[in-house]
Amino acid sequence: MDGKRKRKLSVAIITFNEEKNIWDCIRSVESIADEIIVLDSLSTDRTKEIATSFSKVRFFEAPFPGHVEQKNKAIAFCQNEWILSLDADERANDVLQKSIKGFLESEEVNCDGFKIARLTFHLGRWIRYSGWYPQRRYRLFKKENASWIGENPHDFIELKPGSIGKQMKGDILHYSFSDFSHQITTINQFSSIVAYTRYAKGERFSLMKTIFKPFGKFLEIYLFKFGFLDGIPGLWIAFASSFSTYLKYAKLYELDRLKLERPSNIRKDYGKK
Secondary structure, rough: OOOOOOEEEEEEEEOOOOOOOHHHHHHHHHHOOOEEEEEOOOOOOOOOHOOOOOOEEEEEEEEEEHHHHHHHHHHHHHOOOOEEEEOOOOOHHHHHHHHHHHHHHOOOOOOOEEEEEEEEOOEEEEOOOOOOEEEEEEEEHHHHHHEEEEEOOOEEEEOOOOOEEEEEEEEOOOOOOOOOOHHHHHHHHHHHHHHHHHHOOOOOOOHHHHHHHHHHHHHHHHHHHHHHHHHHHHHHHHHHHHHHHHHHHHHHHHHHHOOOOOOOOOOOOOOOO
């Protein structure tokens, strides 16, 4: 490890059947990390074999209670004061690696967390509008001053009151979907989680929201967030976002009116501590 460093860095990653992504993810942060925590939710593919081939990886396994809960559990395994949190389908680009390295070598630190932009590759191009970029969120933070919160699966880092945050140069590169079919599969899964979570918190079916919310979402993405500047992919993203919104309320109808116990595509261990 570079002798100029003034502080150490842990990288936290959660996984489930990520054999196609995990090598590139770890490789992108291997040179800047002092340790890499991989918390796996009982994968059945080669995720563990690939992850543990890196000497800096500390590998743990646990059932999946939810995105927020699992990411906070991964943080708890980290041994260093500063943590970079990534998903398995994300990578740190060259500019971000250089920025983090400079931060680790800096003499003084007058903040508790850094917001980092995320750039997503989808349908053959980098998506720079549609509300997908820059999506700056806290990803590099002091362990004692931050935690994951939000509505599963739409989680985010929140700093403690009084903490100071800054922005960091560079992007997290996000390879979220292999193709449009993969996006639809993800939308189907995530909408189930949202509906299940909201129902558990007391929300019930609304016909008016089911009718008008999807239309509003399309206008938001395609017009107000300039999705049309992303070309045809921007149009598909707007339609997919609208469809995702519809599915959330349709599945809430099943839970509320049809008394469905849970959507069939939610893992049986979901919600277990």
